[in-house]
Amino acid sequence: MCAKPIKDDAKPKVGTTGHSWDGIEELNNPLPRWWLWTFYLCILFAIGYTIAYPAWPLIHGATPGVLGASTRADVEADIQHFDALNAPIKAKLVAADLTAIEGDDALKTYALAAGKSLFATNCAPCHGAGAAGVQGLGYPNLLDNDWLYGGAIDAIYTTITHGVRNTVDPDARNVGIYMPAWSDKASGPLADMATAKLSTDQIGQVVNYVLKLSGQTADEAKATAGAQIFTENCVACHGEDGKGNRDLGAPNLTDAIWLYGGDEATLTKTLNAGRGGVMPSWGYAAPGTTARLTEADIRAVAVYVHALGGGE
Amino acid sequence: MSDTQDPPQLYAAREPIFPRRVKGKFRTLKWWLMGAMLAVYYITPWLRWDRGPQMPDQAVLLDLSSRRFFFFMIEIWPNEFYFVAGLLIMAGLGLFLFTSAAGRVWCGYACPQTVWTDLFILVERWVEGDRNARIRLHRQPWNWEKLIKNAIKWGLWLLIGLATGGAWVFYFTDAPTLFWGLLDGTASPVAYITMAVLTFTTFFFGGFAREQICIYACPWPRIQAAMMDEDTITIGYRSWRGEPRGKQSVDTSGDCIDCMACVNVCPMGIDIRDGQQLACITCGLCIDACNGIMDKIGKPQGLIGYLALTDEPLERAGKADKPVWKHILRPRTVVYTVLWAGIALGLVAALFLRANLDASITPVRNPPFVILSDGAIRNTYDMRLRNKHGTDRWFTVSATAGGDVTLALEGTDALRVLVKANETLEQRLYVTAKAGTVAAAAHHLPLRLWITDAEGTEAPKAERIYKDTIFNGKEDK
Numbered sequence: 001m002c003a004k005p006i007k008d009d010a011k012p013k014v015g016t017t018g019h020s021w022d023g024i025e026e027l028n029n030p031l032p033r034w035w036l037w038t039f040y041l042c043i044l045f046a047i048g049y050t051i052a053y054p055a056w057p058l059i060h061g062a063t064p065g066v067l068g069a070s071t072r073a074d075v076e077a078d079i080q081h082f083d084a085l086n087a088p089i090k091a092k093l094v095a096a097d098l099t100a101i102e103g104d105d106a107l108k109t110y111a112l113a114a115g116k117s118l119f120a121t122n123c124a125p126c127h128g129a130g131a132a133g134v135q136g137l138g139y140p141n142l143l144d145n146d147w148l149y150g151g152a153i154d155a156i157y158t159t160i161t162h163g164v165r166n167t168v169d170p171d172a173r174n175v176g177i178y179m180p181a182w183s184d185k186a187s188g189p190l191a192d193m194a195t196a197k198l199s200t201d202q203i204g205q206v207v208n209y210v211l212k213l214s215g216q217t218a219d220e221a222k223a224t225a226g227a228q229i230f231t232e233n234c235v236a237c238h239g240e241d242g243k244g245n246r247d248l249g250a251p252n253l254t255d256a257i258w259l260y261g262g263d264e265a266t267l268t269k270t271l272n273a274g275r276g277g278v279m280p281s282w283g284y285a286a287p288g289t290t291a292r293l294t295e296a297d298i299r300a301v302a303v304y305v306h307a308l309g310g311g312e
Numbered sequence: 313m314s315d316t317q318d319p320p321q322l323y324a325a326r327e328p329i330f331p332r333r334v335k336g337k338f339r340t341l342k343w344w345l346m347g348a349m350l351a352v353y354y355i356t357p358w359l360r361w362d363r364g365p366q367m368p369d370q371a372v373l374l375d376l377s378s379r380r381f382f383f384f385m386i387e388i389w390p391n392e393f394y395f396v397a398g399l400l401i402m403a404g405l406g407l408f409l410f411t412s413a414a415g416r417v418w419c420g421y422a423c424p425q426t427v428w429t430d431l432f433i434l435v436e437r438w439v440e441g442d443r444n445a446r447i448r449l450h451r452q453p454w455n456w457e458k459l460i461k462n463a464i465k466w467g468l469w470l471l472i473g474l475a476t477g478g479a480w481v482f483y484f485t486d487a488p489t490l491f492w493g494l495l496d497g498t499a500s501p502v503a504y505i506t507m508a509v510l511t512f513t514t515f516f517f518g519g520f521a522r523e524q525i526c527i528y529a530c531p532w533p534r535i536q537a538a539m540m541d542e543d544t545i546t547i548g549y550r551s552w553r554g555e556p557r558g559k560q561s562v563d564t565s566g567d568c569i570d571c572m573a574c575v576n577v578c579p580m581g582i583d584i585r586d587g588q589q590l591a592c593i594t595c596g597l598c599i600d601a602c603n604g605i606m607d608k609i610g611k612p613q614g615l616i617g618y619l620a621l622t623d624e625p626l627e628r629a630g631k632a633d634k635p636v637w638k639h640i641l642r643p644r645t646v647v648y649t650v651l652w653a654g655i656a657l658g659l660v661a662a663l664f665l666r667a668n669l670d671a672s673i674t675p676v677r678n679p680p681f682v683i684l685s686d687g688a689i690r691n692t693y694d695m696r697l698r699n700k701h702g703t704d705r706w707f708t709v710s711a712t713a714g715g716d717v718t719l720a721l722e723g724t725d726a727l728r729v730l731v732k733a734n735e736t737l738e739q740r741l742y743v744t745a746k747a748g749t750v751a752a753a754a755h756h757l758p759l760r761l762w763i764t765d766a767e768g769t770e771a772p773k774a775e776r777i778y779k780d781t782i783f784n785g786k787e788d789k
Contacts, residue, residue, distance in 0.1 A: 015320060016320070017320045017322075018320055028320045028321075028322070030320075030321055030322055030323050030324035031322065031323050031324070032323070032324065032325075032326055032524060032528060033323045033324060033325050033326070034326065034524070035323070035528065036323050102723065108723075128678070128679075129678055130676065130677075130678030130679050132678065132679035132682070141679075141682065143679070143682040143690075143692070144682050144683060144684055144685065144690075145684050145685050146684075146685045215687075252685070255685040255686065255687075256683050256684070256685060256686065256687035256747070257683060257684070257685055307722055307723065307740075309682065309690065309692060309722070309740070309742060310682075
């Protein structure tokens with residue numbers, strides 16, 4: 001529109017760089033000088049930065065920088081800062097009555113959040129990130145409403161504090177109490193605990209009786225024979241009705257929940273070789289050591305597990 | 313090329329620009345626009361809007377700490393950020409529309425860089441005088457007069473910068489509280505730091521960088537070239553009327569008397585007679601300057617004026633310009649307008665359709681279901697219930713499923729929870745299907761969960777919403 005035709009533009013207002021190829025000249029539109037200064041400033045800043053902060057890689061680490069900046073130290077300071085912020089509510093959590101924690105909104109919110117993070121760090125390797133356990137390995141599902149040692153908050157707290165069948169904590173649950181190995185071919189400590197040596201046929205009979213107890217399809221004749229063996233050997237722990245005994249950690253055999261599996265093959269394996277899961281003690285401190293978790297942490301995890309859906 | 317030539321200079325110092333004062337209709341329009349926009353900017357945070365006792369009463373408030381945006385009667389929660397995104401897209405499309413229709417009107421009239429630079433030049437003129445006086449002052453060696461005038465000018469610029477940064481922080485927290493806090497030193501360090509940064513950038517951008525920002529720092533001049541075409545109305549010099557430029561006494565000369573008035577008033581320091589160029593922000597001041605000269609020499613106005621490229625052949629042929637609406641109404645502007653209006657309608661519809669309660673419900677997938685002691689199948693859902701009322705509300709939960717299911721809430725025997733005013737509650741929901749039922753045996757079933765405002769007594773009926781999810785039954789092996 002307004003631009004003059006190129007032929008009028010014989011004398012360009014800008015100079016050329018002096019570069020000419022086949023008669024095409026390179027115009028020189030100079031950059032503003034302040035732009036150049038910003039480059040120099042950036043270079044100066046970069047040099048200053050490498051002096052002030054950790055920068056040059058060396059064989060063992062890097063130059064420390066004169067300001068002494070350290071992200072590791074920052075994290076430590078942050079952790080201390082938040083620990084200090086949490087100290088009052090942790091103290092309140094420890095002082096509170098276990099059953100009263102869930103009624104206190106502030107305590108419950110803190111315990112659930114802390115418990116979730118502690119669970120993910122400490123408990124998830126066995127019980128799973130979703131707390132569903134691992135059935136084949138006998139890590140219990142913590143979401144359902146069946147509990148070996150009780151699902152009330154104080155029972156959960158005790159289990160976490162002392163663990164199960166561990167060799168460290170004298171107060172651990174079920175020390176020396178196992179599901180024996182009933183097979184007459186079995187040997188070892190679990191076999192020594194059995195009150196009888198059962199043949200493969202007899203074990204099959206007991207398995208069928210247990211299948212019947214839990215409402216699964218079973219061979220009637222074998223089950224009837226198995227009932228007799230059950231009464232003689234199993235009721236001491238599992239009870240006459242097979243509903244188990246929480247004092248002994250003996251599972252309820254009549255419901256739909258199985259620690260290792262309720263099918264015929266798994267039950268046969270359980271009877272043949274015995275079972276005895278172990279859970280570490282999280283609250284026991286051997287002399288001269290500290291416990292794995294503090295009292296406040298254990299309470300937080302107990303509240304978290306109690307609120308997973310199966311709490312009693 | 314010969315070797316005797318001087319090596320080319322790859323860097324050049326900035327040429328200082330001393331825009332001359334000008335009077336005219338575009339200058340008047342720009343004064344009014346400047347006044348209006350500065351007023352909106354400074355006054356908006358002080359407007360009050362009653363939202364009830366537990367809510368902030370600031371009409372426009374971007375409350376970042378509690379994650380709420382307030383615009384008069386509209387309140388935007390973080391999960392409704394699409395409103396903000398939609399507004400930003402509308403702002404972008406609006407900019408495209410105006411640019412394709414009327415060129416760089418944003419740059420020339422509304423851009424903060426232009427408005428504040430205009431204000432800074434006004435201050436400069438008050439203190440130092442008009443163009444010639446400023447050039448003289450610039451050229452003379454440092455003495456008391458130069459020192460004092462510069463000190464006054466910089467002081468005033470700093471005050472404007474301080475007010476600019478000061479007004480900015482008021483948008484993010486309660487303005488009166490912050491104002492007194494700023495005065496007695498109890499305000500947050502963030503407020504002081506923000507103000508300091510904005511004071512400095514305003515001072516520097518408006519006082520010293522000025523057109524350098526537009527030419528070298530701003531991406532928008534480059535982008536908008538893609539939105540302009542030969543029908544875009546923009547500022548141009550009618551060279552066919554003005555050339556050859558020179559003394560009026562020569563009969564063959566054009567209307568341009570080469571008085572340099574258009575160059576002297578230009579805040580970008582360019583010559584519009586060189587044609588359209590990247591540095592031109594189309595502020596219209598050269599039009600005012602040239603029209604004044606044309607009046608004086610008795611020639612018609614409009615040697616420099618708003619016109620489109622397609623007008624040139626018409627004018628050269630002595631015909632009338634295309635009407636303005638024909639320039640503006642073309643597919644490009646229609647598409648921009650339709651898109652803009654479509655988003656606007658969508659946002660308005662969304663605004664009226666949104667409920668005062670809101671929920672998001674996520675099935676817990678680890679594990680997908682839990683077998684209970686009696687063989688029942690239980691699914692767990694994490695619910696986030698949002699109460700956007702200004703008062704505490706009880707929300708109840710119910711379900712419509714493809715089979716019989718029962719609901720339970722974690723931590724309570726009832727099927728209702730209290731959600732505090734303007735808060736979000738995280739709540740676990742258990743859905744259980746008895747052993748042997750359709751739901752328990754199915755691989756998965758559709759499940760619709762209803763959240764009802766149990767105390768929506770002010771409304772004619774209880775407000776309720778639903779969320780669709782699935783119920784996982786026991787997997788078939």
